[in-house]
Amino acid sequence: RPRRGAAEPEVVEESAKESDEQGQVLPPLTVGQRLGITGMEVVEKETQPPRRYTDATLLTAMKNAGRQLEDEALAEAMKQTGLGTSATRAEIIERLIRSELVERQRKALAPTEKGMALIAVAAEPLRSPELTASWEQRLKDVEEGRLDAGAFYDEIVRFVRELVPQVATGPVMDAALRSAARPSKRRSRRVGDDAGASPSTDGPLGPCPKCRQGQVIEGRKGYGCNRYREGCTFVVWKEIAGKRLAVTQVRELLEHGRTGPIAGFRSRAGRRFAASLKLDPEMKVVFDFSEPRPPASRRRKTTPRGARSSPS
Numbered sequence: 001r002p003r004r005g006a007a008e009p010e011v012v013e014e015s016a017k018e019s020d021e022q023g024q025v026l027p028p029l030t031v032g033q034r035l036g037i038t039g040m041e042v043v044e045k046e047t048q049p050p051r052r053y054t055d056a057t058l059l060t061a062m063k064n065a066g067r068q069l070e071d072e073a074l075a076e077a078m079k080q081t082g083l084g085t086s087a088t089r090a091e092i093i094e095r096l097i098r099s100e101l102v103e104r105q106r107k108a109l110a111p112t113e114k115g116m117a118l119i120a121v122a123a124e125p126l127r128s129p130e131l132t133a134s135w136e137q138r139l140k141d142v143e144e145g146r147l148d149a150g151a152f153y154d155e156i157v158r159f160v161r162e163l164v165p166q167v168a169t170g171p172v173m174d175a176a177l178r179s180a181a182r183p184s185k186r187r188s189r190r191v192g193d194d195a196g197a198s199p200s201t202d203g204p205l206g207p208c209p210k211c212r213q214g215q216v217i218e219g220r221k222g223y224g225c226n227r228y229r230e231g232c233t234f235v236v237w238k239e240i241a242g243k244r245l246a247v248t249q250v251r252e253l254l255e256h257g258r259t260g261p262i263a264g265f266r267s268r269a270g271r272r273f274a275a276s277l278k279l280d281p282e283m284k285v286v287f288d289f290s291e292p293r294p295p296a297s298r299r300r301k302t303t304p305r306g307a308r309s310s311p312s
Helices: 055-063 072-081 089-098 113-121 129-143 149-169 175-181 185-191 247-256
Strands: 102-105 108-111 215-218 222-225 235-237 262-266 272-279 285-288
Touching (some): 072 129, 129 149
Antiparallel strands (some): 102 108
């Protein structure tokens, strides 16, 4: 523990700081003051990671994002705006949760394995708020007439052209990262769309009825045209109104444009109903309730309980 000496020249202007967890503070010190050491000891401790964000603390951090930047000019630019706006910050958090990049653990927000996998392969400029800060600064320059809007646009074009090759040659997901990025089977069963399941069909189910050029193949959540990159939007979802379709029903729909009656659909009110599926003129899957009732000869004949047949 320090012991005050006799000499007291110029007084240090900085305030006293705590020296240990017990709240002990250093006495006022002066420059050039000599201190005697009466004892010392070594204390081993471990650093603790920062506490996880909650919704409230993350919203505050997004609002004051510039405080984490070392560049004073960029920090000042971010100070005016932060990340997002007061109307969009909460939705940004919810979008991260819906994308399964972040999850709530009680009150805390924690990155998922999918989120950490994305961070591992994202280009460095995309992981830092400095990119947003620099663009905010440039936008402010445009607003105040110090920079031409066309020049700023050209800067972004050059940045994208430089960034794309970096992404193409950058780190890729190994098997462990790809596995982490896939939705878990537990979550898939809870949601009900079996999003993590692998395709069960060996090949195409048939020609695409919309573009008539591609083939309908099985995906994770539905059956769609393999020419989706060319703009074909045809899809038959695996689950419709709470009913999971069989592959044979999908084949029937593709071949005949409609299916027979299917039971087990559930309305928004929770009521079960039966209906056929058909493709409308825009090749979208819709319900069809016009299936005729079976003829009278095929209807099941029943006798009311307690009734007796008359004698012949």
